[in-house]
Amino acid sequence: MIGAAILACVGVADGAAAASEQRVTYTVQMSPYGTIGNYQSVKHKNGDETTITTEAHIKVSLAGIVLYRLETSRVERHIVDRLVYFHGVTIENGKSVEVSGKAMGEHFIVTSPGGTVTAPGTIRTSDPWSAGAPGVDMVLMPDTGAVTRVHTSGGEQTSMTIGGASVPVRRYQINSADGEQYEVWMDDQRTPVMFNIADRDGTTTFTMIR
Numbered sequence: 001m002i003g004a005a006i007l008a009c010v011g012v013a014d015g016a017a018a019a020s021e022q023r024v025t026y027t028v029q030m031s032p033y034g035t036i037g038n039y040q041s042v043k044h045k046n047g048d049e050t051t052i053t054t055e056a057h058i059k060v061s062l063a064g065i066v067l068y069r070l071e072t073s074r075v076e077r078h079i080v081d082r083l084v085y086f087h088g089v090t091i092e093n094g095k096s097v098e099v100s101g102k103a104m105g106e107h108f109i110v111t112s113p114g115g116t117v118t119a120p121g122t123i124r125t126s127d128p129w130s131a132g133a134p135g136v137d138m139v140l141m142p143d144t145g146a147v148t149r150v151h152t153s154g155g156e157q158t159s160m161t162i163g164g165a166s167v168p169v170r171r172y173q174i175n176s177a178d179g180e181q182y183e184v185w186m187d188d189q190r191t192p193v194m195f196n197i198a199d200r201d202g203t204t205t206f207t208m209i210r
Contacts, residue, residue, distance in 0.1 A: 019046045024191070026206040028058060036060050039206050043129070050078040054127070069093055074142055076125055081133075083108060083124055090143040099145035112145025119147045128192035131172040131184035139176070149177040160185055162193050162208060169193060
């Protein structure tokens with residue numbers, strides 16, 4: 001239902017070995033249910049190494065009955081622009097799926113309940129921080145471990161209102177080979193201020209609140 005996910009960016013420098021951290025929280029909405037949860041991510045950068053942690057808590061209810069529940073917890077690590085480590089646990093309606101991956105030579109090895117997959121070393125996770133990055137045409141779906149091809153278009157400058165203020169952004173559209181569609185709006189610091197995911201269940205929108 002909600003395949004994807006997300007993460008965050010940077011802020012404290014110390015000479016040549018700059019270290020920085022940014023925490024970002026998004027509210028999650030889906031029509032006709034309204035607000036269904038929150039998505040939080042932290043991006044910690046230390047020199048060439050970037051570690052991103054993500055948590056999501058989603059619950060869809062109707063007339064007091066829980067129709068859908070999703071809990072995710074993920075950690076990924078990059079050296080420069082290469083994904084070198086991933087571990088995630090997704091609990092969807094009580095069913096847990098664990099996905100892990102690590103760089104080996106020129107490849108990235110993904111292990112999930114579906115088996116082991118050898119992916120290109122240029123692979124990224126399907127989080128919004130990868131939107132518009134050059135050379136990203138294969139992504140890891142963190143909730144299933146699937147490796148899929150994507151096509152990115154857009155990048156045009158526009159603006160949107162966040163927290164009552166107008167923010168200049170660039171809009172990207174990502175289409176995956178499995179039929180899912182994503183839109184990402186990134187500010188001048190390449191922070192995703194809003195993104196949405198459209199699949200057979202509808203459109204889920206993530207909006208930054210702080």
